[in-house]
Amino acid sequence: xxxxxxxxxxxxxxxDTTCRGEGVTGLRSPGDPDLFGRPEQRDFRACWVGLGLALxxxxxxxxxxxxxxxxxxxxxxxxxxxxxxxxxxxxxxxxTQGRSATGKPxxxxxxxxxxxxxxxxxxRNPEGRVVHASVSLSHGELSCYACHDRDNRDRLxxxxxxxxxxxxxxxxxxxxxxxxxxxYDHGAHGGMNGYWDLSRGxxxxxxxxxxxxxxxxxxxxVYPEPPPTDLERHP
Amino acid sequence: MxxxxxxxxxxxxxxxxxxxSLEGNGYYFAWMGGLFVxxxxxxxxxxxxxxxxxxxxxxxxxxxxxxxxxxxxxxVGLAAGGVMMVIPAYLYKDxxxxxxxxxxxxxxxxxxxxxxGFVAVDIGRPDRxxxxxxxxxxxxxxxxxxxxxxxxxxxxxxxxxxxxxxxLYTRFIGEQPSARFYVPVVLLSIVWAVSIHTVTAFLYSGxxxxxxxxxxxxxxxxxxxxFVTGPAFILLALQIVRRVTDFDMGVGPLRxxxxxxxxxxxxxxxxxxxxxxxLFYTGGAHAVGARYLYLGIDGHDALVxxxxxxxxxxxxxxxLFVFSGVRKxxxxxxxxxxxALVGIWIEKGMGLIVPGFVPxxxxxxxxxxxxxxxWKVSIGLWALGLxxxxxxxxxxxxxxxxxxxxKPASNPDTDDNASxxxxxxx
Amino acid sequence: xxxxxTRRTHLKVLGATLGGAGFLKAxxxxxxxxxxxDLDGFLQxxxxxxxxxxxxxxxxxxxxxxxxxxxxxxEIRDVRPTPGVVFGYALNLSICNGCRKCAEACHxxxxxxxxxxxxxxxxxxxxxxxxxxEHGDAGYDHAVPAKDKFYMPVQCQQxxxxxxxxxxxxxxxxxxxxxxxxxxxxxxxxxxxxxAACPYHARRFNWHKPEIPAEEVNPDQAYLSNRIRPQGxxxxxxxxxxxxxxxxxPACLEACPTGSRVFGNMLDPDSExxxxxxxxxxxxxxxELGTKPRFFYFFDE
Numbered sequence: 001x002x003x004x005x006x007x008x009x010x011x012x013x014x015x016d017t018t019c020r021g022e023g024v025t026g027l028r029s030p031g032d033p034d035l036f037g038r039p040e041q042r043d044f045r046a047c048w049v050g051l052g053l054a055l056x057x058x059x060x061x062x063x064x065x066x067x068x069x070x071x072x073x074x075x076x077x078x079x080x081x082x083x084x085x086x087x088x089x090x091x092x093x094x095x096t097q098g099r100s101a102t103g104k105p106x107x108x109x110x111x112x113x114x115x116x117x118x119x120x121x122x123x124r125n126p127e128g129r130v131v132h133a134s135v136s137l138s139h140g141e142l143s144c145y146a147c148h149d150r151d152n153r154d155r156l157x158x159x160x161x162x163x164x165x166x167x168x169x170x171x172x173x174x175x176x177x178x179x180x181x182x183x184y185d186h187g188a189h190g191g192m193n194g195y196w197d198l199s200r201g202x203x204x205x206x207x208x209x210x211x212x213x214x215x216x217x218x219x220x221x222v223y224p225e226p227p228p229t230d231l232e233r234h235p
Numbered sequence: 236m237x238x239x240x241x242x243x244x245x246x247x248x249x250x251x252x253x254x255x256s257l258e259g260n261g262y263y264f265a266w267m268g269g270l271f272v273x274x275x276x277x278x279x280x281x282x283x284x285x286x287x288x289x290x291x292x293x294x295x296x297x298x299x300x301x302x303x304x305x306x307x308x309x310x311v312g313l314a315a316g317g318v319m320m321v322i323p324a325y326l327y328k329d330x331x332x333x334x335x336x337x338x339x340x341x342x343x344x345x346x347x348x349x350x351x352g353f354v355a356v357d358i359g360r361p362d363r364x365x366x367x368x369x370x371x372x373x374x375x376x377x378x379x380x381x382x383x384x385x386x387x388x389x390x391x392x393x394x395x396x397x398x399x400x401x402x403l404y405t406r407f408i409g410e411q412p413s414a415r416f417y418v419p420v421v422l423l424s425i426v427w428a429v430s431i432h433t434v435t436a437f438l439y440s441g442x443x444x445x446x447x448x449x450x451x452x453x454x455x456x457x458x459x460x461x462f463v464t465g466p467a468f469i470l471l472a473l474q475i476v477r478r479v480t481d482f483d484m485g486v487g488p489l490r491x492x493x494x495x496x497x498x499x500x501x502x503x504x505x506x507x508x509x510x511x512x513x514l515f516y517t518g519g520a521h522a523v524g525a526r527y528l529y530l531g532i533d534g535h536d537a538l539v540x541x542x543x544x545x546x547x548x549x550x551x552x553x554x555l556f557v558f559s560g561v562r563k564x565x566x567x568x569x570x571x572x573x574x575a576l577v578g579i580w581i582e583k584g585m586g587l588i589v590p591g592f593v594p595x596x597x598x599x600x601x602x603x604x605x606x607x608x609x610w611k612v613s614i615g616l617w618a619l620g621l622x623x624x625x626x627x628x629x630x631x632x633x634x635x636x637x638x639x640x641x642k643p644a645s646n647p648d649t650d651d652n653a654s655x656x657x658x659x660x661x
Numbered sequence: 662x663x664x665x666x667t668r669r670t671h672l673k674v675l676g677a678t679l680g681g682a683g684f685l686k687a688x689x690x691x692x693x694x695x696x697x698x699d700l701d702g703f704l705q706x707x708x709x710x711x712x713x714x715x716x717x718x719x720x721x722x723x724x725x726x727x728x729x730x731x732x733x734x735x736e737i738r739d740v741r742p743t744p745g746v747v748f749g750y751a752l753n754l755s756i757c758n759g760c761r762k763c764a765e766a767c768h769x770x771x772x773x774x775x776x777x778x779x780x781x782x783x784x785x786x787x788x789x790x791x792x793x794x795e796h797g798d799a800g801y802d803h804a805v806p807a808k809d810k811f812y813m814p815v816q817c818q819q820x821x822x823x824x825x826x827x828x829x830x831x832x833x834x835x836x837x838x839x840x841x842x843x844x845x846x847x848x849x850x851x852x853x854x855x856x857a858a859c860p861y862h863a864r865r866f867n868w869h870k871p872e873i874p875a876e877e878v879n880p881d882q883a884y885l886s887n888r889i890r891p892q893g894x895x896x897x898x899x900x901x902x903x904x905x906x907x908x909x910x911p912a913c914l915e916a917c918p919t920g921s922r923v924f925g926n927m928l929d930p931d932s933e934x935x936x937x938x939x940x941x942x943x944x945x946x947x948x949e950l951g952t953k954p955r956f957f958y959f960f961d962e
Contacts, residue, residue, distance in 0.1 A: 186940075188923050195909050196926070197926070224761040224801070286693070294868070299866060300857060359849075373707050379829055597785065
């Protein structure tokens with residue numbers, strides 16, 4: 001039953017589950033099942049297996065900004081193929097202009113600068129304003145600390161104060177955008193690649209942040225592919 | 236005179252048919268030569284179309300049937316109308332019509348051959364023709380109306396070939412045709428004639444996705460217009476025959492034909508007006524094809540002049556038929572015939588097929604007007620039909636006037652002189 | 662008198678010679694064209710009547726022909742339906758942004774003719790407040806999504822009661838057990854009756870021989886779906902059966918960046934498509950025609 005839950009992206013059955021752990025506002029303690037009904041102690045074992053599988057599968061269609069993060073509990077390789085989620089790793093820090101040896105942008109963890117008390121700046125940084133100048137915020141009525149943890153800038157926070165790692169930011173989106181998250185779980189929102197039949201092959205899903213910027217989530221207008229050529233057919 | 240041996244006389248009859256088509260005066264050769272040139276032009280265009288693909292025509296994924304299928308529809312109607320000679324002769328015992336029955340038979344034969352020709356030039360893979368032969372290929376009968384069309388068109392051709400051939404052959408060998416060998420087939424062909432045009436109408440009227448065609452009145456409209464074009468063609472052909480040969484059928488058959496057309500032309504108009512009223516009064520998406528045809532949409536109005544010309548021609552010809560007598564107003568009758576033939580060609584051809592596709596099922600407007608390749612192929616096939624009809628008419632007249640007769644076997648005169656005089660009474 | 666007969670005969674002979682020469686010239690392209698066709702292809706039976714050996718030789722022949730005509734090495738498989746699977750496809754009209762990436766993916770996956778930029782999918786920009794295609798436009802060429810518009814991709818609906826299957830005179834198109842309506846491109850005679858019958862503008866005809874550069878040919882092909890079609894036959898969307906019958910997602914879905922497309926096995930009660938059908942307010946196009954499409958549209962709210 002539980003195994004079935006872990007099939008595909010975050011389970012089709014979670015439509016009938018409310019956010020676990022006493023709802024959104026309650027506190028979560030170790031041992032409580034997480035948002036998807038999975039007891040926490042399973043996460044770590046499955047984590048390693050999933051990681052190994054993810055490495056084996058070699059990252060389908062990973063873009064340069066994306067890294068696959070495994071889906072805990074989804075891997076019983078003889079019965080069902082895993083669903084991995086690609087998400088923009090660069091969201092977990094401050095993307096700089098630098099490039100690593102592999103060409104990926106250098107991402108600086110927030111706590112590098114925000115190492116002072118209450119997560120403030122450890123030292124005076126005269127370029128501080130410049131560093132964050134590119135961040136504009138247009139996300140409803142939210143302010144920065146609605147999502148960012150004041151005490152530890154390397155993680156995010158839910159509305160009830162619970163901590164969320166950047167990699168699991170999808171849970172943060174879900175607490176407000178429930179219908180979209182429900183649709184996402186049922187394959188009706190967000191791109192995917194791979195197999196419809198997970199007994200025959202794996203699948204890779206987009207994380208919310210692949211399309212929706214966290215600070216300006218509205219998807220920008222794009223220019224479409226060219227229109228059909230057969231509309232103007234003059235004899 | 237002893238009974239002729241059919242194993243000898245029939246091949247001789249066939250050979251005479253071939254030879255007599257190659258004999259004639261200067262006008263005859265000019266006519267047939269001109270038709271042959273047109274046929275070659277059409278054949279050349281068809282070859283190019285087959286090799287390079289049907290994209291050389293003006294058809295597209297939006298308007299995927301065009302002038303070929305328009306002509307198919309029209310010529311099936313013309314073939315059905317050929318039976319208009321036959322109904323008065325056999326059902327109403329109009330004895331004067333017996334003389335000219337063959338005019339209708341050969342119209343049916345020529346028109347069916349042309350209709351089948353238009354099917355052949357319209358399919359994308361003529362090399363795969365055998366796929367549609369029942370028993371050898373796969374035949375989706377009874378679901379596909381095209382399979383019904385294959386059956387009824389082939390059958391109609393065979394029936395008419397039989398009747399025409401039998402009548403000519405018996406007279407050729409100097410005997411009276413025996414009723415039991417052809418009258419049942421004639422009566423069958425009367426019913427069959429209605430079926431060929433009904434089945435062709437059902438090809439279109441069964442398609443729910445094309446509201447312009449999806450109307451119960453389509454089959455009656457087809458029959459009504461067939462019974463205008465058939466008699467109109469025969470009326471003109473008989474007068475030409477009387478001009479160029481010494482065969483005089485009298486004015487009786489002509490009067491009968493005009494009497495028929497007085498009724499059928501008006502019925503045709505009535506059915507067309509019924510359709511127009513229902514479409515335009517209701518309006519909505521169902522009428523959008525008709526709006527395109529009669530009024531144009533958003534500046535797309537390629538068919539508007541066609542359909543209004545057709546309506547003018549049809550109205551005028553109906554009025555002319557009603558108010559003209561064959562004796563006193565011969566010219567008006569002939570004009571009415573020409574108007575009817577052209578007006579109905581537009582109305583049942585371009586004015587029926589193309590608006591079914593414009594706008595498309597997803598309401599896109601891509602217009603269609605036939606291009607040069609399609610005109611060449613069409614004219615080539617028309618020429619083929621006229622050639623067949625000319626040969627048939629020539630043969631019929633020759634046999635009926637006694638010019639073509641089987642020579643007795645004991646007399647080794649040359650058979651090749653078609654102008655040999657024998658007893659002239661059939 | 663003798664002179665007249667002789668002159669007449671001479672004229673007849675001259676006429677016959679000219680006529681014969683004209684005839685030969687007119688049919689010359691045809692003669693060459695029939696020479697290019699091969700006898701095996703001419704005599705080939707319907708797909709449903711091909712035994713395994715015959716089918717294997719047909720596939721091999723087509724692979725060789727593709728190499729000869731297009732210079733591409735391809736693999737053409739015969740992919741059969743899986744029992745217990747009926748495909749369904751759903752499309753979320755609240756999310757589709759009209760980027761046409763699905764149409765482009767279809768064009769590339771299915772080895773369409775490059776010159777005409779053919780695709781089985783047409784995306785319509787519709788007016789908010791109307792479902793009428795008369796206010797729709799498939800030729801939009803501006804940034805999307807535009808204000809007060811929504812986008813509706815239309816492709817073959819794989820109807821349960823397909824009019825195209827009914828009208829084909831030679832049974833060149835039929836519905837398979839998993840719901841996909843397929844075409845045997847080697848049996849189709851190109852009469853285009855199915856194209857006239859389809860209410861969704863889903864069928865395409867090969868007006869010319871398709872032209873694709875060798876490097877753009879998708880070599881993963883199947884006999885009934887995306888192998889390069891010959892001239893003069895009909896083709897249509899097959900829900901990428903060369904992918905979906907092996908469990909993979911169709912190309913249009915994989916290309917969709919917004920995730921508005923949902924695909925799966927309708928017989929599986931746990932599938933995403935079933936969830937959509939049970940939990941979203943789905944509708945189909947032209948329902949009144951009774952075609953029973955397997956392509957469902959829905960809005961989120």
